[in-house]
Amino acid sequence: MADENELLEQFAARFAPGPQDGADADATPAHFDVDRFLAGLDAIFDRHAGATEAQPYLEQAMADAENAGDDAGLLTVLNEAMGFYRSQGLHQENEWTVQRTLELAARMGLEGTEAWATTLINCATAMRAAGKYDQSEDLYRQALDCAATVYRPDDRRIAALHNNLSVLYSETGRLPEARAELEQALATLTAGSPDPSTDLDVASTHTNLALILLQMAQAPGSGDAPATDGDNRKEAADLLAEADAHASEGVAIFEAGDPHAGHFASALAGMAQVRYAEGRFADAAAWYRRALAVIEECYGEDNDYHRITAANLREAEQACRNAGQPLPDDGAPADAAAAGTAATTSSAATVESTAPTASPAPAGRPGDPRTGLRIARDFWEQRVRPMLRERYPEQVGRIAAGLVGHGSECYGFDDALSQDHDFGPRCCLWLTDEDYDAFGERLQADYEALDRGDWPVTPRAQGAGRRDGVFRIGDFFESITDYREAPAADRPHEWLMLDEATLAAATNGEVFADPLGAFSAARQAFKDMPGDVRLSLISRRLGMMAQAGQYNLPRMLERGDGAAAMLSVTEFVNATASLVYLVNEPITVGYLPYYKWRFAALRRLSGRLATRLADVCGQLESMLRLASAACYGGAGFGEGGKGAGPAIESLEATVARIAQEVVDELRREGLTRSGETFLEWQRPYVEEHIGGADPVLRSL
The missing domain is CATH 1.25.40.10 (Tetratricopeptide repeat domain)
Known part of the structure; x- marks a missing residue:
């Protein structure tokens, strides 16, 4: 143009x-x-x-x-x-x-x-x-x-x-x-x-x-x-x-116009994303392979574009294996369907395939290949909603439904190993206080009576601590956060008492229906972290990254205290992971979940378009792989006779590289005027942008 x-x-x-x-x-x-x-x-x-x-x-x-x-x-x-x-x-x-x-x-x-x-x-x-x-x-x-x-x-x-x-x-x-x-x-x-x-x-x-x-x-x-x-x-x-249809048209035009253009890789990767969402994982893998070939031709292999696309390819190939789809050969056509590969829907698909298929039974048995969210949506559509329409015709337009809260399936990270607890056909029904008083207990009894097939009822599905069924909206959020509604913007100390994993549990999952909008509004309020609080947390994360990774890690390594050095790596990794989410803004990407799913979440975020600090996830994983050799002398970690030296050098170089990338991002966002890479010294610049006067927002 x-x-x-x-x-x-x-x-x-x-x-x-x-x-x-x-x-x-x-x-x-x-x-x-x-x-x-x-x-x-x-x-x-x-x-x-x-x-x-x-x-x-x-x-x-x-x-x-x-x-x-x-x-x-x-x-x-x-x-x-x-x-x-x-x-x-x-x-x-x-x-x-x-x-x-x-x-x-x-x-x-x-x-x-x-x-x-x-x-x-x-x-x-x-x-x-x-x-x-x-x-x-x-x-x-x-x-x-x-x-x-x-x-x-x-x-x-x-x-x-x-x-x-x-x-x-x-x-x-x-x-x-x-x-x-x-x-x-x-x-x-x-x-x-x-x-x-x-x-x-x-x-x-x-x-x-x-x-x-x-x-x-x-x-x-x-x-x-x-x-x-x-x-x-x-x-x-x-x-x-x-x-x-649009992705296919974009690819076709590039093929006719200039198949060697660098932007062709974006069209190929976009096509792969769509096919992955359809559950056509073999197609997705083949498109990602073509995108990688264009990236290598135009930009080489040593760039974030190549690394992210390669990671997406690996994820698509793993989804193929999980779904029982044949992996495409290296020379396979991009559209695997054209080569006779059937398009099937898998548990890893975010959205079901558009191919017409018979609706799956909502109540199966342990070992069901569907994700927990897919099972929950099918349960809602084929058991819960019909029951509401039949028994609560006047109230169905006031009942919100979905699956949010604790549990790997609420994050979309569940797999076959997740089915040992808290898994199966279930969903949440959320009511206003007025509606709960009017028919909540009756609705809970009707919900509990629904057919769930051979799935066992777990302890977490019953009693005061249950994770599904009928809830007052305020009670539901209080059970997760201790707050019936999100704190006000002028109460930053309350926001700072809510850790990110708690906020992630309150805002994850899916809402299947919300006629009144009351539940969605309450959920969104927890995602809408006040700007001053976000900046305060960014400052705190910078401080921990400086203290743990830039200051204490090299000192503990020099002192020979492997355990302290390992803990320094852990603190740096956790603070950096949090910073990536905060920089990308919770209102858009949500919150970093608890430790078990921390890297699954980071990998997913890093694979999105326009993610800031997208390559940091891979560097953090590299740090964790290096940490044992660096902190414990290299013995037994494939270091041979070289000892810990190479691992220490690589570990410290990675910390420095991440710090530089963080400073570059802060400058791009206008949060600092300084190029100083010792991150503690960036905190005053970030805190200049905090408008509130509450001292809890600022570092000492």
């Missing part, structure tokens, strides 16, 4: 002030040379000196343009500065730059011009990166209104605008709106393309649409229709079928 700033550069060059007719050239203000400014900026980036030289260069250029009275030149500098500040995570600097840019462009009378549309786009993107979503959306909408009058209807810049809005909606969890914007972008690109069948922008938009539809399929009820007006299961299947 065209360079967004091209028009602004042309505008600046055309209207840059020079000597006036009949005036003394020596008496005019110094001339600001836009071309020279841009050439100098390019030279800085060409020699990879942007991190240290670009900011002072831009600030000097702003002063020079202003002193020369060159508004058009200043506007060009400000637009370049916004892009740079955004790339460096300098969001506070960008906010005043955005304001200054808008005021200047308005004063110049640019409103309603192409230059105004470009300026609005740059400002909106800067505000989106800063997390100022309301302001960003408003600016994007203004840009769209302007673009409608100054661009042709099929101009690709309009498609880019819709794509930007889609990203904003996706980041804020507004998936239907994200989908609508991508559909608008696709329509614009298709209408204006000389050949949509080979147009790589069209292909990438199909892939992006597929991934949004996949997200919607994995959260049935997120569409326009209320969850109670239709069957969530059918909605998910329809969305998944659409995702498959």
Whole structure:
């Protein structure tokens, strides 16, 4: 697509002030040379000196343009500065730059011009990166209104605008709106393309649409229709079928247009994600293999893109084995179905296959290959909901249902080994206090009477500590968190008393139906950790990472105290795992679960698109593998005669690498101005962004 700033550069060059007719050239203000400014900026980036030289260069250029009275030149500098500040995570600097840019462009009378549309786009993107979503959306909408009058209807810049809005909606969890914007972008690109069948922008938009539809399929009820007006299961299947169609179209266009383009790997990986969700694991593995081949061709193997895709391939191959599907040969076609492989649904699928199959019986027996969440949803759809419709026709529209809480199946991490306890056909029914008083005990008796096949009733399914059945909404959350509702934002000490594993248990699982929305609202409130609390926890995690990994680990290794060194590794790993979740924001990704599922959760998070610090999970696992050899001298750990030296060196290097990546991420997010890699010294910078006055939020 065209360079967004091209028009602004042309505008600046055309209207840059020079000597006036009949005036003394020596008496005019110094001339600001836009071309020279841009050439100098390019030279800085060409020699990879942007991190240290670009900011002072831009600030000097702003002063020079202003002193020369060159508004058009200043506007060009400000637009370049916004892009740079955004790339460096300098969001506070960008906010005043955005304001200054808008005021200047308005004063110049640019409103309603192409230059105004470009300026609005740059400002909106800067505000989106800063997390100022309301302001960003408003600016994007203004840009769209302007673009409608100054661009042709099929101009690709309009498609880019819709794509930007889609990203904003996706980041804020507004998936239907994200989908609508991508559909608008696709329509614009298709209408204006000389050949949509080979147009790589069209292909990438199909892939992006597929991934949004996949997200919607994995959260049935997120569409326009209320969850109670239709069957969530059918909605998910329809969305998944659409995702498959768009992903397939994206791949086909890349194959026809440029099968060696680097972005082709994203289309192939997107196709793999969709097939995995359908339970077609052999297909998914084959698509991931093709994606890896493109990544190796375009980028090599030593990059996060390759590592994450390779990890996804391994997961798909393992799912194949678990499901009894034949693994594809290395040279197998990407679409395993085309090679005669039957598409089957497995317990590891997030969303059931779209292929028409007979509904599985909800009540099976131990050894059932379905996941606990799948069994719970089938139990709800085929036993519980029909019972409600028959016996509670007037109340069914007030009963929320799902599976949330303690248990590996609530996280989606269960397997055959999980079926020894607390497993089988079960779900939760949540009522308001008023409704529970009216019919809760009767509903519990009817629930307990439902047929569960050969599954045993476990102790945890009965009594006051039961994990399924009928609950008051407040009682349910109190049983997990000791709070009937999430603490208020102005009570940070209460939030800080809730550990992340507890919050994970309160917000995991799936909600199958919630006609009133009361349960979902209460659950979401626990996910919506106040910003000050999140920053306080990030500061605390930085402190523990510094203390355990950067300070005490090398000291304990030097002292020869293997046990203390091992505990230092453990503390560093746990703090870092928590930090990854906090940086990615609980409102979006949830919370890190308790130790048993910590790495399963980290691997899943790291495999998602746009995850921050995605490669840290693999580095932490490497640390744990190295720890025994490093802490106990290497004997018996494959070190041969080399002793612990190589393992210690690698362990300490990994700590340093993770610390550098964390600092880079903090800078991108605008949480620090410092490049210092000893993480304790980053804490004051992070805590500068805490707005509340409660001393509990800050370190001593």
